[in-house]
Amino acid sequence: MPVPLSRDLPEEAAPLFQPTNVQESPTWRFLSSVNTRYGLSLASYYDLWNWSTSAIDLFWNAVWDETGIIGYKGDHVVDSSAKPSQNVPWFSNAQLNWAENMLQNRSFTKVALIQTTEPTPSNPDPELKTCTFGELYNLVADLASALLLNGFKTGDRVASYSSNCIENVAACLATSALGGIWVSAAADFGPDGVLERFEQVQPSFIFAVDAVVYNAKIHDHLSKLSLLLDGLSSVVPVQPKTIVISTGHQAPDPARWCDDWIDWSEFVKSGKDSKLGRTKTGEIEWRRVSFNDPLWILFSSGTTGAGRPKPIVHRAGGMLLQSRKEFAICGDLRPDDVFFYYTTTGWMMWNFLVSGLATGCTLVLYDGSPLRDPAFLWHLVDKLGITIFGTSAKYIDQLSKKYKPREHHSLASLRHIYSTGSPLAPQLFDWVYEYIHPNVLLGSITGGTDICSLFAGMCSALPVYRGEIQCRMLGMAIEAFNSNGTANPPDEPGDLVCTKPFPCMPAGFWPLPGFGTEEAVKAAQLRYQQAYFGEFDGVWYHGDHILITRSMKGNGGGVVMLGRSDGVLNPGGVRFGSAELYDVIDMCFPTExxxxxxIGQSIENGTDERVVMFVKLPEGQMLSEELQQRIKGEIRKRRTPRHVPGKIIQVEDIPYTLNGKRVEVLVKKIVNGAPKSSVNPATLANPQCLDIYVEAGNQLRSEVQ
Structure with missing residues (x-):
């Protein structure tokens, strides 16, 4: 992929955004606090970042105190001499509860959640649903009670196959309140894909909606839920209790309900009546767990190896401490903010959004298409006073081609716009400031499912430069490594690594010790090491190709994302592994x-990619239009519309390495314009087949120029 930003910049390029009152920002207040506490003389963000990544024990200890974490901290932080690959414990004596920290506010007037959906012909003006912090606390208490009434035990997995709604947030909070482990799959995912995830973690409960809205249409969800449960019945020993949320999008149909499904309202009422899991004063009996105990499980997009998506277990304390640092110290999220992020419940940005509750701000939950009516989300900005607007780079790219929000809306409330999922092209930085808001912090951010947080991102004390993520986040010792395993100087591309331990490192892959057989646990530990520590000795290898710029105005260097280091597919900013496509082909077309x-082909001047699938058919067979449509149909049905290849091309052979590994990255590079001479043929079992990919690449690139 070509570098999306020229580095021929003056020493001090003009920023697109310059913050005012920097010394009143939370970052600067934190800098002043650690100077006083530790007798330091830090004078810039770069100074603070350097200290935060060298004295990691002192830094994270200060973050706990600065952000007011509720819980017992203890006197241990971390072994600061350890390598990331050792995955050492953090805050070994600490006891805390993530949900308790989310629900500090108990006001019955302050709104915690606003839920809205995309308009449909039958409901052109959807009613907003709101939930105050006091109401949310009571709902979580009732849900926790209902879970206990139905046999919940600490460490149980509670799963969601749901839309972005108030009930889903409450179920997540109730699970955490009791020391459970949350697992979520987006409602737009096919039941086969969800089965691949849920069968690995064997949830005791599943929360699901009866319908969802997308592209102004109501889509039934009960049929997908039934297929998922049928699949689970043959692979898990105990069937999960299933709670169904009636969304109001369609009329109830009792004939389609299974006898053992539980209606959400009845489930909540049973918990309210039984009042389990409460103290004598009525407070939730928060199950405070170890800092390193699991909070939730997210699933890899395929970067961590072939086969099924890998279940990544995130530790409770790491998620809490990292999000508090990101929001309270770096991002300046405030109690009076109204925070929106366009996300499904299966993307880590949902977890990112919900973690904003600890600030006491209002979250906006949206279910539907973001672009069918491009004005709708911007109408919400003005209607709800949204101050933080989060989305994907692909959304901004598509919006720029059809709509200019500033010409139709006030948008006076906006303070920050966040973009992630794929690199935000430099020209889109210009477009945001011209056509959305001229004085907003545009925070391009990057991290991922693997850490469920950020390596680089926003800081309200720093300027925004064209095409750059503002900074490396405090406490995240990321560098751009070359192939020799050393850090590149500024402005030289390399692989994103993290050279020091950080508390939001996953606890491991599922199953963790105590949750599986000894053999399964050892296999998961091996996969974990291979996934993140197989490239360079001891340091975290993230799989992104990046460039860290020279420092300007004390920022320590911005970060430019140059694409994936491996072959992960990323159409529209939705990342997934190629194995998810191969599984469908193997299952549905074993003889054909x-x-x-x-692979992913770069399109739209590098701002997006389309999936291209090359297929090898039996000798004498030709790829028909009918077969192509069946392939696309099965992938759409069993995965999501995003997974469907934009092009399917017949080839004579598929390249493999000498040890039998399918070669994706090499094909991707050739299709995107790399010369054949860049390939070492000695590494391939069949290098003669590359000529057809060179020809195909020439044709494919001509189609998108």
Whole structure:
């Protein structure tokens, strides 16, 4: 992928945004606090970042205190001499509860959640649903009671196959309140894909909605839920209790309900009546767990190896401490903010959004298409007074081609716009400031499912430069490594690594010790080490190709994302592994397709990519239009519309390495313009087949120029 930003910049390029009153920002207040506390003389963000990544024990200890974490901290932080690959424990004596920290506010007047959906012909003006902090606390208490009434035990997995609604947030909070482990899959995911995830973690409960809205249409969800449960019945020993949320999008149909499903309202009422899990004063009996105990499980997009998506277990304390640092110290999220992020419940940005509750601000939950009516979300900005607007780079790119919000809306409330999912092109920085808001902090951010947080991102004390993520986040010792395993100087591309331990490192892959057989636990530990520590000795390898710029105005260097280091597919900013496509092909076309390889082709001047699948058919067979449509149909049905290849091309052979590994990255590079001479043929079992990919690449690139 070409570098999306020229580095021929003057020593001090003009920023697109310059914060005012920097010394009143939370970052600067934190800098002043640690100077006083530790007798330091830090004078810039770069100074603070350097200290935060060298004295990691002192830094994270200060973050706990600065952000007011509720819980017992203890006197241990971390072994600061350890390598990331050792995955050492953090705050070994600490006891805390994530949900308790989210629900500090108990006001019955302050709104915690606002839920809205995309308009449909039958409901052109959807009613807003609101939930105050006091109401949310009571709902969580009743849900926790109902879970206990139905046999919940600490460490149980509670799963969601739901839309972005108030009930889903409450179920997550109730699970955490009791020391459970939250697992979520987006409602737009096919039941086969969800089965691949849930069968690995064997949830005791599943929360699901009866319908969802997308593209102004109501889509039934009960049929997908039934298929998922049918699949689970043959692979898990105990069937999960299923709670169904009636969304009001469609009329109830009792005939389609299974006898053992539980209606959400009845479930909540049973908890309210039984009042389990409460103290004598009525307070939730928060199950405070170890800092390193699991909070939730997210699933890899395929970067961590072939086969099923890998269940990544995130530790409770790491998620809490990292999000508090990001929001309270770096991002300046405030109690009076109204925070919106366009996300499904299966993307880590949902977890990111919900973690904003600890600030006491209002979250906006949206279910539907973001672009069918491009004005709708910006109408919400003005209607609800949204101050923080989060989205994807792909959304901004598509919006720029059809709508200019500033010409139709006031947008006076906006303070920050966040963008993630794929690199935000430099020209889109210009577009945001011209056509959305001229004086907003545009925070391009990057991290991922693997850490469920940020490596680089926003800081309200720093300027915004064209095409750059503002800074490396405090406490995250990221560098751009070259192939020799050393850090590159500024402005030289390399692989994103993290050289010091950080508390939001996953606890591991599922199953953790105590949750599986000894053999399964050891296999998960091996996969974890191979996933993140197999490239460079001892340091976290993230799989992104980046460039860290030279420091300007004390920022320590911005970060430019240059794409993935591996072959992960990323159409529209939705990342997934090619294995999710191969599994469908293997299952549905075992005799018609002998082999295949799927890659991402760069389009839209590098701002997006389309999935291209090359297929090898039995000798004498030709790829028909009918077969192509069946392939696309099965992938759409079993995965999501995002997974569907934009092009399917027949080839004579699929390239493999000498040790039998399918070669994706090499094919991707050739299709995107890399010369054949850049390939070492000695590493391939069949290098002669590359010529067809060179020809295909020439044709594919001509189609998108």
């Amino acid at each position: 397709i002998q082999d295949c390889v799927a």
